[in-house]
Amino acid sequence: MDSSLKERLKDRFEKVLEEGIFSGRLEVQNFENTVSKFLKSSYSISCANGTDALELALRALSIGLGDEVIVPALTWVSTAEAVVLVGAKPVFVDTDEQGLISEDWPNAMTPKTKAVIPVHLYGKMVDMEPLVQKASQSGIFVIEDAAQAFGAFQKGKAAGTWGDVGCLSFYPTKNLGALGEAGMCLTQNSALPEKIRLLLNHGQPVRDQHELVGRNSRIDSIQAAFLNVMLEDFEGNQTRRKAIAKYYLEEFSGISDLILPEGILAEDHNAHLFVVQTERRDELRRHLEKIGIGTAIHYPKILPEMKPFLTLEGDFSISERLSKKILSIPLNSHLNSDEVNTIIREIKSFFLP
Secondary structure: OHHHHHHHHHHHHHHHHHHHEEOOOOHHHHHHHHHHHHHHOOOOEEOOOHHHHHHHHHHHOOOOOEEEEEOOOOOOOOOHHHHOOOEEEEEEEEOOOOOOOOHHHHHHHOEEEEOOOOOHHHHOOOOOOOOOOOOOOOEEEEEEEEEOOOOOOOOOEEEEEEEEOEEEEOOOOOOOOOOOOEEEEOOOOOOHHHHHHHHHHHHHHOOEEEOOOEEEEEOEHHHHHHHHHHHHHHHHHHHHHHHHHHHHHHOOOOOOOOOOOOOOOOEEEEOOOOOOEEOOHHHHHHHHOOOOOOOOOOOHHHHOOHHHHHOOOOOOOOHHHHHHOEEEEOOOOOOOOHHHHHHHHHHHHHOOO
């Protein structure tokens, strides 16, 4: 984090302390208004985190006990966790070679299916127009898991604004990250914002008046304030991310043992993660760790094989194969040129000794 950003964050923190308002009010309102304008979203409702956003979306759409929700097999656990938490059943489907929900997901529908959750994995958007069309024709809801895709656009529409509800995360590692936990629900349906706001605030339209059973999922004013500062730098940071991604693509293009991410420079990909695929994944990861280059696996195990969701139904062969080959290498706007060149040099030396 550069010194200028640190100073601006400190100034905003001091301002919030002086005002003495730590829940709601101006910083939260400004944050929601700015996001709505940037993403061209009719309604942007902030909440405590991205997982809560998914649960709030499901509850706002009255999805619960006895219902089924279609979920891709390769995603972070929250996508399925939220479905289970509202009493519904996640029905898993395979992904394509980039980890996005398979085009034949409608084959998993039953009379109990109430929604599908496309996940914009690694910041790359699912092709939303045909997905929304299929869902509409089948009479089911679309809840977009756009936790990793803030700022990606497809045909002029932002990730999270295509479905009935879009769910965002502002976890610190995201392209737009708070200094703690924060999330948001986006919707273009005027019937939903009031219900979402009730659900995230104990069912209260006003203090001590409870219209339904809700929960506490309010965003902290201090996190909204920090995010307002971070938003000022977002587009510049995105330019830097894309520049690093472009450099990686150019430098790694000749390595036959490495499959590079598709479309990462396009508008419908926000370059959240630079995920490569290689049969030598674990070996490469150990090599990089020895010299102090951190990597991550998003994700090492598919959801249908996890204890809470274990199922023997369905073919998840592509997702399973990906989970054994994928590796995320460093990609963020704060990497300097020396660090980027070191990463490139070490990966090249591993594959091309």
